[in-house]
Amino acid sequence: MPDAPAAMFFVLFLVLAGEFVNGWNDAPNAIATVISTKVLAPVHALLMASVLNLLGVLLSGTAVAATIGQGIVRPEAVGLPVVAAGVLSIAVWGAIATIYGLPISISHGLVAGLAGAGVAAAGTKVLLWSGWQKIIIGLSFSTLLGFALALLAMAALYWTLRHARPAVVRGLFGRLQILSAAFMAFSHGGNDGQKFMGVFTLALVLGGALPRFEVPLWVIFLCGTVMATGTFLGGRRVIRTMGYSLTKLEPINGFAAETSAASAIQIASHMGVPLSTTHTINMAIMGVGATRRFSAVRWGVGRNIVTAWLLTFPICAALGAVFALLFRLIF
DSSP: OOOHHHHHHHHHHHHHHHHHHIIIIIGGGGGHHHHHTTSSOHHHHHHHHHHHHHHHHHHSOSHHHHHHHHHSBOGGGOOHHHHHHHHHHHHHHHHHHHHTTOOOOHHHHHHHHHHHHHHHHHOGGGBOHHHHHHHHHHHHIIIIIHHHHHHHHHHHHHHHTTTSOHHHHHHHHHHHHHHHHHHHHHHHHHHHHHHHHHHHHHHHHHTTSSSSOOOOHHHHHHHHHHHHHHHHHOOHHHHHIIIIISOOOOHHHHHHHHHHHHHHHHHHHHTTOOOOHHHHHHHHHHHHHHHHOGGGSOHHHHHHHHHHHHHHHHHHHHHHHHHHHHHHHHO
């Protein structure tokens, strides 16, 4: 059985691995449209997303981190093995999904992994309804609000610019889309980056390194940097699925999708609601495509993405439970 400091450092390493996968799979969602519309080259878009993800983590507070770290499972009822199992489950599933180019919800995988591990270790009493209420709210934000805002924004832009020349529209929104992609990347960092900060801080509390749950500045910077590194080094397959496969995008479509999705994410972040940025931007892309015509969206691709979303909860919960039982023996 390893000593407490060694166990804590092992868990912290797993949390950072999960944060890296978050940047690898989830963060590319922010720039898929700006790459597919050829407004930015992939390397420039990845670099921009990496920097803006980090800034989003640093400047967006810790409300979401507190929800994840204190609101999903009772901190006093779980230990380091549960945290290790939860983050390892999403690291494994996230890596598999990324290899196959499937954008999944890292957020839902993380909470499902923690829940599965917690229930396996201490029963259903460890689950906190207050935090799960926010998860359910986040589902509505990411699906209904993401789709509706994009649909309305795209309809408004089409009506406003109905007499404008296509070349003028493309030139204008080619520039504006850089700003909307930056806004989306910043918003992703502000919501998704906080989730692993919360788990990292929880591990520090459980390991005795912190007296109470309060996210230190160095944790914010460390988790943000690891996520930004994951963004820069990976995610190209996910970008192809989202940016090219769902629907044909022009700069004006990309602008509407990114701005709508980022706005929904910002609202959720200020409410301390952890939501899936993957769901949000995907639904926004479907929303702008459906504005043109219903058949403009490749619903078969959308079905594959939704299937991956639905599988994330049970797979990560099951993996979390299995890993929790395994780590219980090790620790």
